Amino acid sequence: MNSGEDKEEINPPTELYAYHATNSFAQDTALPYLSYFAVRLGASFEQIAWMNSLMNLLPYSLQYFWGWISDKKSIRTYWIIAGSILASLALYFMSTVQNPNEMIFLVIVYSVAYSIIIPTWSALQGDWMTPSRRGSTLSRFHV
Incomplete structure (x- = not known):
């Protein structure tokens, strides 16, 4: 059952930690x-509910689509970088919004960007390690 592949120590890139x-x-x-x-912006209960619901629903409901895209266009780092930049910009602009509707729009942008990052990042981590060691290696990162 043990092959040479099982004994190989996996050293994930420093970028993974960063x-x-x-x-x-x-x-x-x-x-x-x-x-x-x-x-503080004057959001109603309904707007806050929409914001929280979208932050929970969109990242998980779009993961399959972005995972499929990531598998077809396997330049995973570009997808991760683009999603990270988009999510960062959305978070930055959330600090400048003037009304709750702008915030809801940016929550949608952030959630879509996050849905790009999640499956693509997981696939990239899987690409870096042998399948037989994937669970023990990923457990080091709380993934």
Whole structure:
């Protein structure tokens, strides 16, 4: 059962650690406060519900589509970079919005960008390691 492939030590690129750290920092500093910011902008209960629902629904409902695109056009790093830039711009512009509807629009942009990143990033990590070691390697990153 053990092959030479199983004993091979996987050394994921440093970029993997850097990406996870910056992604976690951005998500943990900005996203928990969006509802409070929306209230300060005068958002109604319905608008806050839409915002939260879209942030939960869109990233997961679009993952299959973006994963399929990533498999067909396997230049995964370009998709990750484009999605990250789009998500970063959406988060930046959320700090400049003037009304709740602008925030909802940017939440949609952020959620679509995040839906690009999730499956493409997972596929890229899978490309970096042997299938027999994938679970133990990814467990080091809380993925």
